[in-house]
Amino acid sequence: MTATALAESCYARIERDDPKIGAFLTRSKERALAKADEVDQRAKRGNELPALAGVPVAIKDVLVTEGTRTTAGSKILGNYIPPYDATVVKRLDAAGAVMLGKTNCDEFAMGSSNENSAWKPVHNPRDLSRVPGGSSGGSAAAVAADMAVVSLGSDTGGSIRQPAALCGVVGLKPTYGRVSRYGLIAFASSLDHVGPFGKCVKDVAAVLQVIAGRDAMDSTSAEVAVPDYLADLEKPVRGLKVGVAKEYFGEGLDREVRAAVESAIQKLASLGCEIVEVSLPHTKYAIPAYYIIATAEASANLARFDGVRYGFRAQGVKSLSEMYRRTRDQGFGTEVKRRIMLGTYALSAGYYDAYYLKAQQVRTLLAQDFEEAFRKVDAIVTPTSPTAAFKIGEKVDDPLAMYLADIYTVTANLAGVPGISVPCGETKERLPIGLQILGRHFDESTVMRVGYAYEQG
């Protein structure tokens, strides 16, 4: 099969199914077909092909793409055409991947259901009345519905792992510093990560192999050698110590999700993993700490959207300051404004110590929890999400209930440790359930190896 035929078949699938699902915001067919042709010509000449030659990928709309509209799911960037490619996009391109288009997401990656997209919601391919999760809902749905083979998302509090779980695909959030964020439209810089989605762990490992590693354009990317992830998948899991923390199995965890995760843990034991009880005692403080830190950073990062250099500008204004206010008011959606307000409040005079500093101190405690636990175990397994996919509209009026959808995923962002979600069964209503596997800093190999062994076992 040629790369061109594969790309065409993906577009045919998008044409047929995406009107119901809503995973794509922009298609980049011209760029895709040119790339596919380049791959095909190379193959015809008998030249060696790069690692992802001809692989159709979908890119979350928070990653900038040269010449292809990038909106971050927001009206304020409704007509933004970036002048450059994000490093991860450039690396995929150099590896021969074919970019099909840009995927729908919650506005500025703020949300857990994709309902905060300024353009349209994404429907879960498994049940169209339900959310795909968020914020990378379009990237998860595109892979789940076979409209793309792999995709990229971003994860600030669970935005790759939670939609992966809800859509029944694999999603990986790498270690902080593992993958460049140059060209990622910033939400909360100390928590933002870029990572892959795929149908199986191997696909995710193949994409990580290409995008991982130091990038001079991102000073937070780490100078740590990138291992051979695909080779590492095949190493045995027998004897690995896998931790289970009771804090991730408390109140609010759906009964069917609990049963599926517990049986996955049994399966890991039967594969030769040693199951060890660990404690992460500060887990319940993760959501409040996260929502202070994430919104504080967001309030600073989103200050750049002022209607001057790019994006939407409000009309009919008389002064510069009125233009700023009107532009931001008309350009941002409700959740984004709510988070800017919360973050600004937490950073404002008189509240900084009580909220922002306090949250940063609690973050230290959460990171220490993981340090302690990873002295005893090689990986920790938890549910990815407390429930399977909920109904569209179900939580839209209750921001706090929506925030709690991230209860098991925000901890890894605060501590910077890698995590993967792999499918581990279904509810009676046939909704996918995800198993989360967390690991030590820069030990994506072990996280993926456990996921792979579970998947193959």
Next chain:
Amino acid sequence: MKVTEKDVAHVAALANLELTAEERARMVGDLNSILGNIEMLNELETAKVEPMSQVSVCSKDGAMREDVLEGLRKSLPHQIAMANAPETDGTFFEVPKVIER
């Protein structure tokens, strides 16, 4: 600490947001509900805990580099840098009047 409508107006001004009366009322309720949950952090004694602003696993040299003339990549050509401007005369970004007389 209870957020009032006055606090919301003050914070909205700091954030350069112009909320409608309806949005302002809703924001008071939402912020109080979210901050109510955040109060939970006060259960923890943190006086002796260092704050964490960044995951510190990254290379320490990573943040520093030699200062070079061309930087890490060439600057964007002027025309391309201006291409997304909502209003421009081709050379500068145009904005409404800054100083009121």
